[in-house]
Amino acid sequence: MSWKVLCNVDDVPINTLKLFPLEGTNILVANYGQGFRAVPPLCPHMEEPLDESGWVMDCALTCMKHLWSWNLETLEKLGETEKPLLTYDVKKEGDSLLVWFEGELVYDFDEDGDDMDDDDFFS
Template identity: 30%
Template sequence: MSEWVHACATDDIDEEDLIRWNHNGKGYALYNTEKGFYATDIMCTHEEQSLEDGLVIDCIIECPLHGGRFDIITGKALSEPVYVDLKTYPTKVEDGELFVQVG
């Protein structure tokens, strides 16, 4: 069953950046982009590298290990060596707080 879980304050994430958030033993990447706040799995689908130190440009995350890129909004794999899309999670903002739908 899906539930909305408080993740952080929106001020905790700089624009065009991400932070790692752990919930129930699973890691998530939380992003602040010009189009809003988004959440994906924290691990790259290529070689299980954390995206935590990746580069966020507009709505794209670049893996720090091999440079594969994903669309933050859709999770779509955009460039080699990544071919498997990144799982995304719905987010919402209420009173300056970010919530992620997990489950």
């Protein structure tokens, strides 16, 4: 429960995402140009790995699997996005990016199966 060095700020170029391990937990870092966000590595919609399907552009993080999107500056849900993006607090100290780490952030994924599957979504 303290600030932990996660990476060097130069490790994550503008408009990119990069995954970093921290104490047995993977944390995804997004550089959106005006700052950084640290988030769990899975999309809160259907557990899609955001390091593979995530896209950062115009201050937004979009999961390209089903087009859920969030404004990385305000954390506002964009478009049809239904769930908020969980975040770890981050700060820059010199060239280092630090994260406030109390443990892994985990989404409450829909266990009822109410979410549309890919066939329903794309039909």
